[in-house]
Amino acid sequence: MKITISQVGQHVEETVTIGAWLYIKRSSGKIQFLQLRDGTGFIQGVMVKKEIDEESWEAAKQITQESSLYVTGIVRQDDRAPSGYELTITKLEVIQVAQDYPISPKEHGTEFLMDHRHLWIRSKRQHAILKIRSEIINAVYRFFDQNGFLKIDPPILTPTSAEGTTNLFHTKYFDEDAFLSQSGQLYMEAAAMALGKVYSFGPTFRAEKSKTRRHLIEFWMIEPEMAFMDHEESLVVQENFVTYIAQQVIENCPLELEVLERDVEKLKNIQAPFPRITYDEAIKLLQEKGHEIKWGDDFGAPDETAIADHFSKPVFITHYPKDIKAFYMKPDPNREDVVLCADLIAPEGYGEIIGGSQRIDDPELMAERFSEHQLSPETYKWYLDLRKYGTVPHSGFGLGLERTVAWITGTDHVRETIPFPRLLNRLYP
Known part of the structure; x- marks a missing residue:
């Protein structure tokens, strides 16, 4: 047999x-x-x-x-x-009989292992990481299926980006310019207006010249959008989603977590609800810790780590300044200079794993934002139509798969959390 x-x-x-x-x-x-x-x-x-x-x-x-x-x-x-x-x-x-297999039990440098990534993934540690990645992917599908979401696939080739083209990969689409998608969010908003609760799960591309342990050029995003849902309701979905993923890995991948010597007790503590801190409170906390940061600045990796170290669970940082967030985020009705948004920061120094917000649903305000950000109403007429024909309160978020895998597996660098990573200096194998 x-x-x-x-x-x-x-x-x-x-x-x-x-x-x-x-x-x-x-x-x-x-x-x-x-x-x-x-x-x-x-x-x-x-x-x-x-x-x-x-x-x-x-x-x-x-x-x-x-x-x-x-x-x-x-x-x-x-x-x-x-x-x-x-x-x-x-x-x-x-x-x-394999001859002269290049990866022996001795120590090898990172570049050597990355050059032989097609073989490195056979090792016990890499096998464990990729097995957990697969479990997380399956948990994503189970969670959204059990909670009434429909999977929608947005396009990867887009005519432009509503957030600017600085960090986009350019290509030719016959006789037109096209770009690889940074996010499917805008298309998912259209899908939510048709189908209620939807999510996408696919590759996204960022042409950022970054070499940090948290960044990849090509990575996978899970992006839900929900009609008739406000910011606070979205936060509940997010914390339940992350809780479900962590607990499914504990239940279904015990051997892999043991191979990785992961502290399972820390993962068991990932239970909703998660603590919340406003941007204002985060700035004050960092200043008290001696960080050189002022109101209006975005957080860097050391800032996020310092905030996360105050909590044993992931923490939401909410209500960022309007000027450092995307044009489509809805202003706080009680305070025009901040928006109804949140970043979810993972414990143990893994940084932001979710970014989300309530979207602007007012057609006049959205038109103002397009004008302020010098965006083309012609290119995204279809997006403005969503506010013109039956606009409703709606919210959404995006979770980065590789950062989540890195956090749950306790892996230092995201390059080990995807089978064949695309980095600033690497397109091989």
Whole structure:
């Protein structure tokens, strides 16, 4: 019976066959220990010389790291093993002996590993990170499906950006100029006016020449938009969403969290509601801590970390100044110089993982904003139409997948949270 490593728990004391790669091998003379991986997990296979045919024994002696093979054996329960199971090998068939595999158990530099990213993702740590990434993606779909959202796919090629084209990638769309999308938000607002509660989940592109551990050139965004929903109601959706993701990872990826040596107790503490602090309060807090920052400045990474260190959960920073936020954010009706928005800052120095706001729904005010920001009403006539034909209060937010994966996995740099990262100096592999 051919199975995967993830299925061994269903076949204890049964003879099975697994297609696998050799991860690590060690020998004690008459016993060979093979650490095997198949993409679904890792398991140790044990070969005892007197219990196996000579051909299989000799083949096992010749195989090298990342050689591919079929192993047949009996699944044994073993509480000492990380997965709880071990394989007593009764037959081994080599598919290919790998020659001179470049990534050995020794230490390698980051650039070397990034050059060999196509192979690096086979390692236990990278496997664990990408497995958790997949679980988070699945949790995103489950959460929105269970809460009455419809998935809508906005275009990746756009005629321009309502937030300016400085950080956009330019291309030609036949005889027109086009840009890779920075965000699907404006299109999602149109979808919300048709379908109520919607979300998108797709790649976005930022041509920022940034080398920080929080930035990628190409990354994935989850962007919900909700009709008939105000700012406060949106915050509740956001904190429930993040809580759900964290708890699903704890429940479904315990082995991966153990491989990463992640402090699970910190993740268990991620439970709604989350604390909230206004921009005014955040500025005062930072000034008391000696940060050189004044009202009207945006927060840098050290500022966000200093604020987050006051809380054991993610924290919302709300009501930013109008002048440092996007044109479409609705002003606070009680205070015209700030907007109804919030950034969600993750604990442990991982920075902003969500940005959201209530959107302007007044057609006259939106027209004023277009004029103030020198945006083309012709290019985005369709967006202005949303306020002209049946405008309603509505809110939305965007969660960056890679930063969220970095935070939940405890990974220092976002380059390890996406299979093939696109960085300022990297388009290979």
